[in-house]
Each structure stands twice: as C-alpha cells, then as structure tokens.
Amino acid sequence: MKGTILSLIESGNGAATPESLDTLHFAMDLGARTGNSVTGMVLCAPGTTADLESLPQWGVDIAVLQNPLLDRYTAEGYTAVIRTCAEDTGASYICIPHTSGGNDFAPALGALLRTPCITAVNEIRGTGDAPLFTRTIAGGKLEADISPLAYPAVLTVSPGAHADCIPHPEKRNRCSEKHVTFALNNTLEVSRTCAAVASSDLLSAEVIIAAGKGVGTPEQMELLRDMASLFPRASIAGSRGACDMGLVDYGLQVGMTGKTVSPKLYIACGISGSPQHIMGMKNTGTIIAINRDPDAPIHHIADISIVEDLKVFIPQFIETVRNRGERSS
Amino acid sequence: MKILICIKQVPDTEAKPVLCENGRGFFYDPARTAFRINRFDEYALEEALLLKDAHPDITIDAVSAGTPAVLPSLRRALEMGAGSAYLLAADPDAPLQGTAAAHCIAAFARSREYDLIFTGVMSEDDMGGITGPALAALLGYSWATSAVRQTPGDGTIIVERELDAVTREHLTLRLPAVLTIQSGINRPRYPSLSNKLRAKAMDIPVLAVDTSRVPVVERTEAVRHSRSKGTGIVIEGKTAEKAETLRSLLHGKSLL
Numbered sequence: 001m002k003g004t005i006l007s008l009i010e011s012g013n014g015a016a017t018p019e020s021l022d023t024l025h026f027a028m029d030l031g032a033r034t035g036n037s038v039t040g041m042v043l044c045a046p047g048t049t050a051d052l053e054s055l056p057q058w059g060v061d062i063a064v065l066q067n068p069l070l071d072r073y074t075a076e077g078y079t080a081v082i083r084t085c086a087e088d089t090g091a092s093y094i095c096i097p098h099t100s101g102g103n104d105f106a107p108a109l110g111a112l113l114r115t116p117c118i119t120a121v122n123e124i125r126g127t128g129d130a131p132l133f134t135r136t137i138a139g140g141k142l143e144a145d146i147s148p149l150a151y152p153a154v155l156t157v158s159p160g161a162h163a164d165c166i167p168h169p170e171k172r173n174r175c176s177e178k179h180v181t182f183a184l185n186n187t188l189e190v191s192r193t194c195a196a197v198a199s200s201d202l203l204s205a206e207v208i209i210a211a212g213k214g215v216g217t218p219e220q221m222e223l224l225r226d227m228a229s230l231f232p233r234a235s236i237a238g239s240r241g242a243c244d245m246g247l248v249d250y251g252l253q254v255g256m257t258g259k260t261v262s263p264k265l266y267i268a269c270g271i272s273g274s275p276q277h278i279m280g281m282k283n284t285g286t287i288i289a290i291n292r293d294p295d296a297p298i299h300h301i302a303d304i305s306i307v308e309d310l311k312v313f314i315p316q317f318i319e320t321v322r323n324r325g326e327r328s329s
Numbered sequence: 330m331k332i333l334i335c336i337k338q339v340p341d342t343e344a345k346p347v348l349c350e351n352g353r354g355f356f357y358d359p360a361r362t363a364f365r366i367n368r369f370d371e372y373a374l375e376e377a378l379l380l381k382d383a384h385p386d387i388t389i390d391a392v393s394a395g396t397p398a399v400l401p402s403l404r405r406a407l408e409m410g411a412g413s414a415y416l417l418a419a420d421p422d423a424p425l426q427g428t429a430a431a432h433c434i435a436a437f438a439r440s441r442e443y444d445l446i447f448t449g450v451m452s453e454d455d456m457g458g459i460t461g462p463a464l465a466a467l468l469g470y471s472w473a474t475s476a477v478r479q480t481p482g483d484g485t486i487i488v489e490r491e492l493d494a495v496t497r498e499h500l501t502l503r504l505p506a507v508l509t510i511q512s513g514i515n516r517p518r519y520p521s522l523s524n525k526l527r528a529k530a531m532d533i534p535v536l537a538v539d540t541s542r543v544p545v546v547e548r549t550e551a552v553r554h555s556r557s558k559g560t561g562i563v564i565e566g567k568t569a570e571k572a573e574t575l576r577s578l579l580h581g582k583s584l585l
Contacts, residue, residue, distance in 0.1 A: 073498075075462070075472060100492040104474045107459040108466035110428055116547035117428060119457050132550055137455050138346045142355060145551040150544070186471035188485060189501035192492070207584070213342070231585065244368075244513035250494075257475075257511075258494050265584045272342050275456065286582060287561075288575070293343045300557040304578060306564050306571055313568060320572040321585065 001129060001151045003092030005031050005038045006085060009062075010097055015054035019097035023157040026124070027095040028058065033127040036092055039063050040173075043081055045071035052175060059171025065180045072190055075105040080182040083112055091152040098156040100257075110154040117154040118146050120275060140274055140297030159279055200251050205235035207265045210281070211248050213241035214270020214291060214310065221247050223314045224269055230321050237261070239277045242270075255280035269310045273298025290314070330384065330481065331441070332377045334411060335434055335448035335460060336393045337367045338402040342453070348552060355552050359398070366402045369449020371409075371517040373510040376479065377447050378410045378518065388412050390441075394425045394433040400533060407528035408520035416535045425543075427459035432543045434460070435467035437536065445486070446507040450475050461509035471502035474509040 007027035009020045024040055031038040039061040042052060046066045055062070065081055078101070086094055086109075094109065096102040098120050110117030123134040125145055132145040133155060202208070209228045215221055228234040238248025240255055254261055256276040266284040271277060273289070273296055281287070282301060289302035292309045299305040306313060340346075341363040346355045357364075366374075374391065381387040391406035393399045394417040403414040417433045419425045425433055438446065446465075451458040458474065465472030471486075477497070478489035481504065490498040491511050520528070564571045564578075579585035 075474075079466065100475060100490070103458050104490075105462060107428070107431075107457075107462040108472065110459075110546070111431055111463035111466040114544050114546065117459055117463065118547065119427075119459060136555060137552070138340075138355065139342060139454050139456075141555060142346055142348075142552050143555050144549050147548050147550050148546065149548055150546045153547075186503045186506075187500065188503060189499070191499045193497050193499065195495045195497060240512060241368075250513070253494065257491060265579070286584065295345055296343075297555055299561070299563070300555055302561045304564060304575065305561055306575065308568060308571060313572065316568050317572040317575060320569070320576050324576065 001034065001092040001148075001153075003036060003152065004089045005034075005036050005093045005095065006082070006089065006091045006152075007038055007040050007095040008082065008097065008102065009040045009042045009055070010099065010101055011042070011044075017097065017099070019099050019159045021056070022159055023095050023097045024058070024060070026121075026157045027093070028060065030093060030095070030124055030131065033124060033131050034092070034129070037061065039089065041065060041082065041085060043070045043078060046179075055173060057172050060173055062173050062175045064175060064177040066177060067180050067182065069182070069184055073101050074184060074187045074190055075108065076184055076187050077182060079105045079108045079112065081180050083109055084180065084182070086113065086152050094152050094154045096154065096156045098158050102156050106154050106156050113152060113154070115150040115153055116146070116148045117156070118148070119156045120158045121155050122158050136275055136297070139272060141295050158275065160282070200235070202235045202237055202252055202254075202259055202261060205233055205261075205263050207231040207234040207267070208237045208254070208261055208263045208281075208284075209234060209267045209269065210237040210239065210254060210271060211242040211269055212239045212271030213245060214272070215242060215247055216270070218247065220311050223311065223318075226318055227267070227314055230318065231265070239271050239274075268298050268302070269314070271298050272296045273301065330380075330387045330444045332380065332387060332389045333438055333441070333443040333446045334370065334374045334377055334389060334391045334406065335446065335464070336370045336374070336391050336402055336406055337430075337449070337452045337460075338364050338393065338395065338399040339367045339452055339454045340364055348554070352551055352553070353549055364398070364401065366405055367449050367452045369451055369453065369510065369512050371449075372512050372515060373447040373449050374406055374409055374411065375515045375517040376510050377445075379515060380481070381410065390415065390443075392417060392434060392437060394419055394430045394538065396421045397535070403533050404528055405520070407531055407533075408525050409518060410520075410524060414531075414533045416533055417538050418535050419538050420540060426455060427457045428463050428546055429543050431460050431463035431467060433538050434464055436539065436542060438464070438468060442505075444505050445481065446470070446505070447510055448507070450509040450511050458509070461507050465507035468505070468507070471504070471506040472508070473500055473502060473506070475511045476508040477511050477514050479508055
C-alpha cells in the first residue's frame, strides 16, 4: 500500500522511549519494503520539544503536533490527533509502540478508521504492496501472518521486535511543527502517581526462581523457595498469573506490567511463557523452563527445557544437588 | 445503572491447537479441550458484581459473540450473578476477533444504553486487547484500559489505570464508559447453589449478527506453530536422570 508511514514517538523522562525507537525502526523497515516514506509523530504541548534532541539522526521526517491539551497523554486526544494526521497525510500504516499508552488507544483508532488494528506485531513478512504482519496467538503456541484489507492499518509494535537501528549522523531528521485542534469532551481530569514500592533484591539477583500459574498452591511455592536456597544471591519472582493467584507479591512480578530483569540464571517454573512475561526476562543469561506442557511457549525461548511436573521434578532436583554436596556459597 | 460485561470463551492454557490442512487457521478438538471464561473477563464480571452488591438496583447483562459452543461460559456468568446473558451468533467459519467482535457488540449495545461496559484487559489466547477500546470508539463512549480501581459517581467515573509496575494514571471520565479490567484486582466468586439453580432455568437469547454491517478489515494468511529460537536443549530421561543432567549443566556453567 502506498502512502506515508506514521510512527508515534512517545517520550518519558525527557527522552524518546526505547519502545518508540524500536517502533520507528520497524516503520523504517516497513518503509524500505513498501517504498514509502516515514514520518515520526511527536505529540506535545507547545514549547516542550526538548525530547527531540535525544532522537538519533535517521534522516526521517518528524512532525511535531502541538496543542496545550497534549501536555499529557489522553486516549481521546491521541486518537483524535492521530486520526486527523492519518487522514491529512493519506497514511498507509500507523505504527504505535505496544505500551500501556499505545494499547490504550490504537484499537479505537482502527475502529474509527474502519481499518484493522493488529496488536503486538513481532515481524514483517514480505515486501511490495502488501507485506504481512506476524503476531503470536493461542497463548503463544501459534503465530499468524495477517494481511490488512483496509488502510491505514494500525499496528502496535512489540518492544524488541527490531534490533537497534544505526544512526546516520549525516542524515539529519527534518522537523516541522504544526498546531493541531481537538477537544476533550469525555476526559475531565488526568493525573499520574508513582506507587511506593518496597525495595526488593529482584533487580540485583543473579538467580531468579520464577513461579507461574502452574505452581498452583502455596505448598508448591515452598518447593520453589527451597530450590532458591540452593543458589547464592537468588530471588523468587512470579508471572502476573502467579501474582493474581496470591502466590507471589506484585512487587516481585516480572513482565510487561512488572519488572524487567536480566539475571545470570532464570528458572521458570510452571510458567507458560506469554509474550507479556517474556518481555520482562528475555535478556537473561540462561533460561531454564520446568513445565509439564511440552507445547508451552516458554520452552521455545528456554536454553534448557525440562518437560515434567514441577512438584515431581523440583524435590528430585533439590535432593540431587544436596546429595552431591555441590552447594556453593 | 445498567452494566454490560463482554465475555470471551477461551481454551484452557494447556490445550493443544491443531492446524487446519490449508494452513490458514486452527481449531481445538472439542472432545479433548476444556473451555472456560477468559480469566480477565471474570475479573471484569466480578468488578460489576461488587458494584451490584453495594447497589442492588444495578442490572448486569453479559454478552458474547461466537457460536453456541460458548453458551457454557455465558451460563457461568449467570451463575456468578449476571442478570441476563445474550449470545451474538456468528458464522462458525468466521471467528469474530478483535475489531469484528467490537462491531457486533456495538450493534447490540447501542440501543440498550448501558452506563458502563466492562471487559477483560485482553483475552488469554489471542492477547489482542482490542475489543474494549474499539467498542468504546464505535459507541462514542469514554474508555480506559487496564483499570485497577473504579468508582462510578453521578454522570462520571473515577478510574485508576495501571501503566507499569509502579505508575498509575487517575482519570475522571464522563459516563457512559468502557473499562478494560486488569487481572488480580478482585477475587472472582464461586457461584452459590441458589444462583446455579436460578441460572439453570434461565433462557439465553441467541441474537443473529448482521454480518453485512461488520467490516472485514483483515485476513489471516498463514498459521504455524511458534518456532523455537533453536538454541535450547530438552533434557530427556527419567526424573532422577534429568535432575542429575541439570545439576551437571548448571555446575559446568558455574551457576551452582
């Protein structure tokens, strides 16, 4: 499909977010495949474009869309502004980071445009007029190639789906500022707070023993704690499902809505391996998966897989290690 | 106050999807697969039931778009305490996902004038997270995703959204509104015996979907099993042998 590719640049802590750079790189790849130009969109209040300084020089157009109401994210505002921008530019694709902001409004944008919204895209397949977009389905067990049948197609891009793009200092970005008009009819107040979190040793742990829903009961959670005691500098963690079941504190949650960890060793126990969980732990040194379901997607990213019921395997493993007296300290 | 809960039926986590011969779709063997309400939608239903516990004049409807195979999940919603349930009957060969489901539910909900619509933040199987915001946009309602707290007031609702591990967004939105409910914020109830008996006798109307009004915006071209990253090993053998192999591998990597 011909037409400009729009790519949303979100900012946080005064700089473009890493997810936005991933998304921009995805958009540039899509642009190269389809022969389309890419425009990065920054939505902000007038006079707050300092974030642009942090953008690598990739030789792309940057549209700075300004309105005092864009001093903070609102689903209503972002949907209205990006919809207008897409219609004005005759956009072919709208690439949005797969984040708590992007996921909040991208489906609404697709519904209003009567075009597809394909969320958590991992990969582009093919070149030419109609490349396909790959996402995981069936709890991560399958992946599907999807073709949009209406444009502009709205895509949310999985973090890390694209490796870092090398900046080209000689290719300066071309920025243009534009005032945009819209009204917030339904959003009356917006503010943000940061929850106070108890300090945990999760981020500094060298070994993480992580529980999933498959752990099932507090008694079996004790098995994981016993296993953790075999390792120095080990911490317990959990998937969202394990936290929801009350097996693990939310402060120890790993994944998209929890923490991102990169220990030397991550032992995933009874974790199926949803993309949301994997986002939080894929940069681990060695991943071990203990899950009785041979089709669980966690086995696809594990370095070492054990297809076994954890309540049988973990006691056996603890005994084996203790018998060998190999415990390090 | 009228509340609508959108429910999707999903296969159990350990269910095994089977690829169609043409490679463009998949199915689950109904004889070997347990189906249930999407876990996230259960939290959405419980959130509505808690409101009704405090304000008994609230009515709660449950709706699902799909085939008669999803009736057990709608029955379960009645058992948990929903007042009525509706099935929007879809073509069994055209599963209604994401945007298409939102168009069907919007057509159903438009004339019924709900004050609040709750659904899960995503489905456990497809993880699309599309239905809620898309439905709100089609109805012209306010919306917020990933809600962890909500307090309806007079014509407005205060919502707390989870953005990440520590950040929360606080919104005041005009009603009517659609909220997608994050998991873990309540404890979905088990149906009482009296509710089970009541639900057993209830009719679940099956409403035809006018598919000509549902735009076909995407097509699945190929489905395959997720690929392994290819570098992992699977430890084989008896349990004790596996334990020893793992111990030895970890020892070799100086991790134990």
